[in-house]
Amino acid sequence: MSREYPERPIVGIGAVVIKNDQVLLIRRGKPPRLGGLSLPGGAQKVGETVFEGALREVTEETGVEAEVLGLIDVVDSMTKDDDGRLQFHYTLIDVVCRWTSGEPKAGGDAADALWMPLADIPGLGLWSETQRIIERAAEMMAAVHEVEEELG
Numbered sequence: 001m002s003r004e005y006p007e008r009p010i011v012g013i014g015a016v017v018i019k020n021d022q023v024l025l026i027r028r029g030k031p032p033r034l035g036g037l038s039l040p041g042g043a044q045k046v047g048e049t050v051f052e053g054a055l056r057e058v059t060e061e062t063g064v065e066a067e068v069l070g071l072i073d074v075v076d077s078m079t080k081d082d083d084g085r086l087q088f089h090y091t092l093i094d095v096v097c098r099w100t101s102g103e104p105k106a107g108g109d110a111a112d113a114l115w116m117p118l119a120d121i122p123g124l125g126l127w128s129e130t131q132r133i134i135e136r137a138a139e140m141m142a143a144v145h146e147v148e149e150e151l152g
Contacts, residue, residue, distance in 0.1 A: 003043075004087055012077070012090040014041035014130075015054040016137035017066045019099035021118050023134055026061050026110035032079045032088045035111070037124055039094070039133070040064075042109060054095045060108040066097035069144060072136050075129045092129075096137040098144075 001007055016039055017024035025037045040061040044053045051068040058066050072094040079088040104113035116124070118138050121131055 005085065006089055009076075009089045009091045011044040012041060012092045013044050013050055013053045013057060014039040014075075014092050014094040014133065015058045015066065015068075015097050016072060016094060016134055017058055017062075017064060017097045017099050018118075018137060018141045019115065022115040023118055023121065023138070024058070024062055024064060024099070024104060025114055025116050026106065027112035027114075029106075029109045029111040032077070033127065037116075037126055038130060040110065040113070041092070041094075044093075050093050051095065054097065057108070058097065061106070061110040062102075062113040063105040063107060064102040064113075065100045067100055069096050069098055070140065072096050072133055072140065075133065077129070094133045094137075096140050098141070 003010060024040060026040050028034055028036050028038050040058045042057045054068055055066060058064055075092040075094060077090040077092055078086060081087040104115060106113045121134050
C-alpha cells in the first residue's frame with residue numbers, strides 16, 4: 001500500500017528521546033512536513049512491537065541508543081492535498097525514551113539529527129501536536145527523575 005492516498009491509516013511511531021534538558025530532533029527528509037523539525041520515528045514494521053519500532057527508528061535516523069520508558073499519547077495525523085483529498089493518514093504512537101548512548105548523526109529518512117534544548121521548543125514553530133507531545137514527555141521524565149531520587 002502506498003503511503004500517499006492510502007486505503008487505511010498507517011501506524012507510525014514517534015520517539016521523544018530526552019538527555020538531561022535536551023530532546024532529540026530530526027529534520028524530515030520526506031513528506032509530509034518535508035524539511036521540518038520532528039521527532040525520530042516512522043512506520044511500524046510487521047512483527048515488531050511499538051517499543052521495538054521506536055528504538056529501531058531512533059537508531060536508524062540518528063545513531064543514538066535509548067531505552068523506552070512508556071507511552072505518551074496517540075495522535076491522528078491527516079494531510080489533505082489541494083483538492084481536499086486525504087493524501088496522508090497516520091495513527092502516530094508516541095513514546096518517551098531516555099538517552100543511553102551515542103551522538104546524533106542523520107541517517108535513514110532524516111536529513112539532519114540534533115539535540116535541542118527543551119526550553120527552545122516553544123519557539124521552533126513545530127507542528128502543534130509535536131510540541132504538545134514533547135512537553136508531555138518532559139513532564140513524564142521529570143516525574144521519573146523525582147521517583148528515582150526518592151528511591152535512592
